[in-house]
Structures are given as structure tokens and as C-alpha cells.
Amino acid sequence: MLTILLAFGFASCEKEEGEFEIDKTQGVIGRWYSAGEDVAPILRGRPFFTDSIYAEMRADFTFRVESYDAARVMTLFTGTFSQRQSGVGEIWNITLHQNVPFAGVAEGIFMIHWNEKPIRMQYEVLQTTPALGLAPPTAAGGFGSSAGGALGLANVQVFRRLP
Numbered sequence: 112m113l114t115i116l117l118a119f120g121f122a123s124c125e126k127e128e129g130e131f132e133i134d135k136t137q138g139v140i141g142r143w144y145s146a147g148e149d150v151a152p153i154l155r156g157r158p159f160f161t162d163s164i165y166a167e168m169r170a171d172f173t174f175r176v177e178s179y180d181a182a183r184v185m186t187l188f189t190g191t192f193s194q195r196q197s198g199v200g201e202i203w204n205i206t207l208h209q210n211v212p213f214a215g216v217a218e219g220i221f222m223i224h225w226n227e228k229p230i231r232m233q234y235e236v237l238q239t240t241p242a243l244g245l246a247p248p249t250a251a252g253g254f255g256s257s258a259g260g261a262l263g264l265a266n267v268q269v270f271r272r273l274p
Contacts, residue, residue, distance in 0.1 A: 138205075139168045147163075150268065151267055152264070160182075192205060192207045217236040232272065234269070235254055
């Protein structure tokens with residue numbers, strides 16, 4: 112489980128409009144958006160036709176994800192998650208326990224590029240329960256390692272952090 116470090120500090124400089132405080136030790140916690148070419152190729156095509164995804168990863172380790180198809184029909188996903196630093200570069204491990212629209216577990220990796228504006232996250236997870244018979248991505252294998260690399264980058268999602 113992620114250990115959350117609390118830090119207190121004072122800043123005398125003003126922030127530019129749209130900037131916000133970031134605690135990098137909180138990993139994926141925050142609000143994220145993915146659309147167009149940022150949506151993983153495997154989700155953009157049949158049978159999903161995903162157009163965009165809004166994800167809220169909360170500090171109480173619950174999540175709410177809204178996935179929209181090309182006709183703007185929304186599918187809601189909710190559940191809990193755990194995350195931990197992998198020890199491989201800046202890659203974190205994540206496990207999601209979904210309860211809506213069906214019970215399942217997904218495992219994978221993410222990496223946040225904190226110095227980019229807007230902040231960008233690479234994200235790759237694969238359903239492990241119910242089992243699909245495919246191995247989830249690993250930090251050691253890096254992005255594109257879903258199913259032992261058989262999926263290439265087709266399962267890699269890009270999210271942009273929202274303020």
C-alpha cells in the first residue's frame with residue numbers, strides 16, 4: 112500500500128492560472144482525462160469504440176471512471192485500487208478491484224511525467240479476474256508488456272491530469 116507522506120510548507124510566490132499543488136508521492140490520485148489518439152488503440156476499435164475516458168482516482172483509494180463511446184454513451188466503472196512504487200525507474204504498479212459494471216480485477220503499471228504540461232500519465236492494465244489467459248504488464252517488461260508483449264503498445268493509454 113502506498114505510504115502517504117505529509118509535508119507542510121509555505122510559498123511566497125504566486126501560481127500561474129491553472130496551476131495546482133501536486134504531491135508526487137500520491138501516485139495516480141487525482142483527476143485524469145484521455146481522448147482521441149491518447150485512448151489505447153485496443154479500446155478505440157471494436158467492440159468498444161471508446162472516444163474518451165474521465166478517471167477520478169480518490170485519496171480513499173476508490174475510483175470512478177466514465178468511458179464514452181463514439182455515440183457519447185457512457186459506461187461507468189467503480190471500485191477500489193492499490194498502488195505502489197515498483198522500484199523500476201518511475202513506474203508504479205496498480206491493482207484495481209472493480210465492482211461496477213461487473214466484478215473483476217485488473218493489474219498493471221503507470222508512470223507519470225510530472226514535468227510535462229499538462230502532466231501526462233502512461234497507463235497499461237489488463238483484466239486478470241475473470242481470467243483472460245493473458246499476463247498483465249510488468250514494470251520490468253515496461254510499457255507494451257501486456258500478454259508478454261504480444262499486444263505491443265495497443266493496450267497503452269495516455270491520460271492528462273486535470274486541475
